[in-house]
Amino acid sequence: MAGGYTGKILRIDLTNKSVSTLDSEKYQEYGGGHGMGSAIFWDLCEDKTISAFDPKNVITIMASPFSGTLVPAASGRTEVQGIGPQAWPTELFTRSNFGGRFCGHMKWAGWDGIVVEGASDEPVWVDIRNGEVEIKSAEGLWGLDAVEVQEEIWRIVQNGVEKEWREVGQGRTTQRPAVLTIGKAGETKSRAAALIHDAGNGAGQGGFGGVFGAKNLKAISVLGTGAVEIADPKALMDARIWSMDYAVAGHYDEYQPLGMGSMFGGAPASGAAGYAPADQPKSPMGCLGCHKNCRARFQSGASNGSSCVDYFFYHVYDQAAHGSYTQHILDATEALQRYGINSYQAEAALIWLNNLHKAGILGPGLEIDTKLDFTKLGTADFAKQFLDMMANGYDVGEALHEGVAYAAEKWGRYEEDTKTGILPIQVHGYVQHYDARTEVEWGYGSLVGDRDINEHDFNTLVFWAPSVANLFGAQPACSADQLAEIMAEKLTPYNDPMMMDYSDEGIYSESMAKLVAWHRHYTRYYKQSLAMCDWAWGDFFNEYGPEGRGMTGEGEPKFFKAVTGIDQSFEEGMEIGRKIWNLDRAIWILQGRHRDAEVFTDYNYELGAVPGYTTYEVPYVVPMHKDGKWSYESAVGRVLDRDKVEDWKTKFYTLEGWDPATGWPKRETLEELGLGHVADELEAAGKLGA
Numbered sequence: 001m002a003g004g005y006t007g008k009i010l011r012i013d014l015t016n017k018s019v020s021t022l023d024s025e026k027y028q029e030y031g032g033g034h035g036m037g038s039a040i041f042w043d044l045c046e047d048k049t050i051s052a053f054d055p056k057n058v059i060t061i062m063a064s065p066f067s068g069t070l071v072p073a074a075s076g077r078t079e080v081q082g083i084g085p086q087a088w089p090t091e092l093f094t095r096s097n098f099g100g101r102f103c104g105h106m107k108w109a110g111w112d113g114i115v116v117e118g119a120s121d122e123p124v125w126v127d128i129r130n131g132e133v134e135i136k137s138a139e140g141l142w143g144l145d146a147v148e149v150q151e152e153i154w155r156i157v158q159n160g161v162e163k164e165w166r167e168v169g170q171g172r173t174t175q176r177p178a179v180l181t182i183g184k185a186g187e188t189k190s191r192a193a194a195l196i197h198d199a200g201n202g203a204g205q206g207g208f209g210g211v212f213g214a215k216n217l218k219a220i221s222v223l224g225t226g227a228v229e230i231a232d233p234k235a236l237m238d239a240r241i242w243s244m245d246y247a248v249a250g251h252y253d254e255y256q257p258l259g260m261g262s263m264f265g266g267a268p269a270s271g272a273a274g275y276a277p278a279d280q281p282k283s284p285m286g287c288l289g290c291h292k293n294c295r296a297r298f299q300s301g302a303s304n305g306s307s308c309v310d311y312f313f314y315h316v317y318d319q320a321a322h323g324s325y326t327q328h329i330l331d332a333t334e335a336l337q338r339y340g341i342n343s344y345q346a347e348a349a350l351i352w353l354n355n356l357h358k359a360g361i362l363g364p365g366l367e368i369d370t371k372l373d374f375t376k377l378g379t380a381d382f383a384k385q386f387l388d389m390m391a392n393g394y395d396v397g398e399a400l401h402e403g404v405a406y407a408a409e410k411w412g413r414y415e416e417d418t419k420t421g422i423l424p425i426q427v428h429g430y431v432q433h434y435d436a437r438t439e440v441e442w443g444y445g446s447l448v449g450d451r452d453i454n455e456h457d458f459n460t461l462v463f464w465a466p467s468v469a470n471l472f473g474a475q476p477a478c479s480a481d482q483l484a485e486i487m488a489e490k491l492t493p494y495n496d497p498m499m500m501d502y503s504d505e506g507i508y509s510e511s512m513a514k515l516v517a518w519h520r521h522y523t524r525y526y527k528q529s530l531a532m533c534d535w536a537w538g539d540f541f542n543e544y545g546p547e548g549r550g551m552t553g554e555g556e557p558k559f560f561k562a563v564t565g566i567d568q569s570f571e572e573g574m575e576i577g578r579k580i581w582n583l584d585r586a587i588w589i590l591q592g593r594h595r596d597a598e599v600f601t602d603y604n605y606e607l608g609a610v611p612g613y614t615t616y617e618v619p620y621v622v623p624m625h626k627d628g629k630w631s632y633e634s635a636v637g638r639v640l641d642r643d644k645v646e647d648w649k650t651k652f653y654t655l656e657g658w659d660p661a662t663g664w665p666k667r668e669t670l671e672e673l674g675l676g677h678v679a680d681e682l683e684a685a686g687k688l689g690a
Contacts, residue, residue, distance in 0.1 A: 001025055002564040003231030004065025005032075009040070010111045010133060012126060014215055015055060015118030019133045024112045031573075032064035032112065034095060034528035035580045037081040040115055041093065042583060042678070045083075048093065048590045052085035052207065053189060053214035055119035061106075061180070061220070062113035064531035068104035068228045068288070070236055071559045072243055073264065073536035076287030078103040078180075078197075079528055083591075084206030085191040086342070087450065088405035088429025090597075093587040094450045095528065096203035098180075098195065099287035103531070105178040108224025120216040127157065128222040129177075130169040138218040145338035146183035146196035153179050153221045171225025181219035182209045183340030185391040189213040191403040192345035192390065196337060200295055200305020201287070204342035205430070205451055207403070231565030239558045246542050246551050247291055263460055264539045264551065265292075271307035271535075272296035275315050277326050287533070294535055303333035310336065313347035314383050321378025332383035339391040344452070346390065348404045348424055348431040353396065355422035362396070368411060370396045405429035421603035426452070428597075436600055437609040438620040438635040439463045440507040444516045447598050448652065448663075450588060455523045457538045458515075462502060466621040466632040478541040478548060480623040480630035486541055490553050491518050492571055502635065503624035508644040513652040518574075524584070525577030526556050579673040582665050585658075586678045589687050595663035598649060600640065608637035659689030666690070 001007045001024060009022040027036040037060035041048075045058040059082035066074040076099050084094040106114065109130045123138035141149050157177045158166065165172045178197065185193035186209030193209025194202045203209075212218070230236055248265040268284035271294040276282055285305055286293035295307045303310065310333050318329040336343060356362035357374050364371065372395070376382040389397025399407035405425055408414035417423035426432040426443065430452040436443020439462060445453040461483055465476040478486070480500070488497035491514075498511035499518070506512060526532050539550030553570050561567050585593075611619050620635045653660045657669030666689040670679040682688040 002028065002065070002566055003229050004069065004563040006107060006110050006112050006228075008111060009036075009113045009115060010128070011115045011117070012133070012135070013118050014116065014120040014124065014135070014217060017120065017124075017135045019135070022115065029576070030580060031525055031529035031576060032067075033062045033077075033079040033531045034081065034524060035576065036060070036113060036529070037062045037079055037095075038580055038583050038587070040113075041081060042587065044115065044117065048083075048587055049592075050083065052083040052091045052211055054083075055215065056117070057083045057211060059116040059208065059211060059215075060113060061116070063103035063107050063111075064529060065563050066530055066532070066559065068107035069230060069563055070240060070289060071532075071563060072240060072247070072289070072291050073533035074531055074559070075289030076100055076104060077531035077533060078106070078203075079531060080195065080203045080206070080208050082208065082211060084208060084451075085210050086205065086207035086345075086403055086429060088403065088409070090592050092428070092450045092591055092593075093584065094206045096195070096206045096208055097528065097534075098197055098201045098203040099290075099533070100178065100198045100201035101288040102178040102180055102197050102201075102222065104288045105175070105222045105224045107228050108226045109222050110224065110226055111222075114220065116215065116217065119214060123216045123218055125153070125217070125219040125221065128220070129157070130171060130224055130226065132169060138216075141218050142187060143184075146181050146340045147199075147338050149181045149219055150179045150198070153177065153181075153219060157221060157223060168223055168225050173223065173225045175223065177221040177223035179219050179221045181340075182212045182217075183338055183391065185209055185340045185401075186213040187218075188391065188393055188401065190341070190391065190393070190401045191406060192342045192401070194340050194342045196340050198305065199297075200303070200307060200310065200337065202310075202337070202340070204344065205454065207342070209340050230563055232562050235562035236559070239555075239562050242558070243551060243555060246539060246545055246555075248544055263456070264536045264542060265544070266294060266535065268293040269296040270294050272303075272311075274308075275311040275325050275329055277330070278324065280327070280330070290533070292533075292536060298330060300327060300330060302327070302330040303337065306333050306337065310343050313343045313350060317350070317378040317382075319378075328378065328380045328383070331380035335380070335384045335387050339387050341387060341390060344431045344433070345400075345403055346387065349390065349400050349407075350386065352404060352408075352417065352423045359422075368396065372396065403429065404431065415602075418601040419603060419606065421607050424603075425601055426604065427600050434459060434463065435609050435620065436604050437638050437640050438502075438622060440502065440512065441515050441519060443600065443604070444512070444648070444652070445519055447600060448516070448649075449520070450584070453519075453523070454534070455519065455527065456534055457519060457522070457540070461541055462500070462622050463620070464618075466623070467618045470619055470621045470632070470634075476632065477543050480632050482548060483541065483623055484625070484630055486549060489549075490540055491515070492553070492574070494518055498625065500623045500630075501625040502622035503626055503633075504638065506625060508641070508648045510651045510655070513648060513655050516652060517655055520581045521574050521577035523577070524580040525573050529576070529580065530556070530560065530573075532556070575673075579675065582656075582670060582673055583675060583678060585665060586670070586675070586682055589664050589682060590685055593663070595649065595653070595661065598663065600645070604640050605642050605645075606639060608639050610636060662689060664689035
């Protein structure tokens with residue numbers, strides 16, 4: 001095996017309560033993380049059309065060769081995959097991801113990943129201590145919230161000994177085990193249930209907490225005392241030193257907070273600072289080995305480790321009720337974590353319920369009856385009552401327990417409320433995150449994928465930097481023409497500056513198809529398979545790089561070679577990402593995906609984008625190319641054109657080597673990528689592109 005890999009993957013069969021191993025080398029060509037997970041799922045899940053809650057659903061929890069190493073912003077991310085119950089109207093093979101220290105301990109324990117199959121006939125948890133693995137009864141753990149269960153497992157594994165050296169197999173440690181668990185929402189098999197790890201780390205999207213509940217799996221605990229073998233430790237340290245200049249080291253006097261041009265750098269605790277009460281002392285915290293520390297610990301202890309989106313479900317209500325952020329927002333977020341509920345689902349549910357309440361449709365004795373007292377909206381007590389309903393499935397939570405899309409269908413309101421936009425579902429049952437009408441690469445990526453992409457590579461530069469600068473009457477650190485020039489250099493193999501054109505014409509162009517394709521391939525490999533943090537990579541424009549250039553294109557292969565010893569070019573990595581993307585596409589096609597299913601909800605075509613419509617209270621200002629010149633311009637009020645979106649899809653499918661009539665990959669495309677066996681299965685199912 002190359003450096004960075006342990007050589008084995010733990011395979012857990014909950015039905016038979018047995019464990020075995022898979023050889024990592026068989027899957028090494030996929031890099032790690034997502035790529036390995038997709039390939040393993042393809043091999044082990046015989047019927048890919050089953051329900052997410054079927055015992056035959058295969059869940060992978062994967063590390064990368066960078067996990068547990070000194071690669072900056074890449075040591076602490078864990079990738080989760082399998083059939084998720086959250087998507088609507090069809091459950092889809094999907095992914096989620098969480099930070100913290102779980103993947104580090106998994107690697108130090110000797111495992112490149114964990115595969116979970118089957119379902120136990122009683123609640124269990126998995127205790128991993130280096131190479132020793134036990135499936136144990138979860139009696140005494142079932143019913144505990146996501147914080148309580150971790151604390152109890154710590155006591156069990158540590159045998160009551162804290163802050164002292166303890167023997168673990170052939171090793172010694174003072175560490176607590178890393179625990180991945182579910183709260184009440186997962187135990188009750190909610191489609192909105194998340195997996196929770198430590199404080200503030202969660203795999204929220206997809207509904208994998210509910211899958212754990214269906215498998216009667218309360219938690220996985222892992223404690224490792226080993227190490228990750230690095231091919232060239234000196235080269236890794238040299239790469240870290242080289243990267244320091246991109247993290248504002250030595251440039252603090254020049255730091256421009258409104259420039260928003262340094263994703264790799266950034267401010268400590270920036271992900272939580274904006275939602276903390278002004279009088280609440282806090283300190284930065286981050287994932288394993290991270291130099292950014294974008295999250296925070298608070299003096300009260302409530303919502304420790306949570307970050308931006310964790311607060312979104314309640315922040316506007318706290319501020320509206322109290323005139324500023326108060327302890328109520330921290331207590332509400334703490335409850336969200338303890339119940340183990342996806343914050344996006346909670347946010348959309350509250351937006352929707354509040355809209356229905358204002359319309360006189362929802363409330364005590366109304367068409368949709370509820371005991372929720374909206375005069376208390378903004379208090380922690382209201383939030384806790386609402387979350388309890390959602391987690392335990394009573395009152396309005398009986399429907400919301402299934403997720404907002406399924407609730408809307410049950411109440412007969414899906415078509416009407418996604419047309420008016422009071423229910424902000426964008427596509428495939430997933431809630432709008434960034435607006436497809438303005439930041440189209442985000443919307444398109446979600447449209448042709450399985451879920452809201454939640455990938456910020458272009459988001460900072462095409463949305464936040466110009467929008468926030470405009471808000472404060474400043475200029476972005478990177479001009480629009482400089483942005484186009486840099487992207488033309490870095491976005492190989494397309495190298496087209498017009499990929500940055502977000503004008504009314506540009507968003508339907510072949511250049512925009514190239515941008516979305518590049519993004520799908522880059523993130524499938526570098527972010528989700530090598531587990532490079534979404535908040536730090538890609539690093540395109542960087543205020544402190546040479547002529548504003550960031551590390552992307554040079555940094556990724558530099559760290560990969562240092563850790564693995566493999567001399568892999570950036571372009572070769574992109575091609576692996578294309579392979580993984582096509583493998584995922586094949587799974588969705590077997591599950592029923594067709595071009596006709598890739599359609600935004602009606603409000604995207606009929607309502608103009610307006611600041612404040614979603615969570616973000618900033619103008620929509622994006623790069624545009626008009627009359628031969630680049631500039632940042634407002635996209636407020638824009639709607640998508642249905643016919644032009646359909647034309648764009650044809651361009652995208654053609655670029656990807658898919659049948660434009662169906663969106664299905666062609667045999668020659670799959671065989672070119674070494675996926676002939678995938679083409680065979682698609683052909684046998686009558687779903688191979690013509």
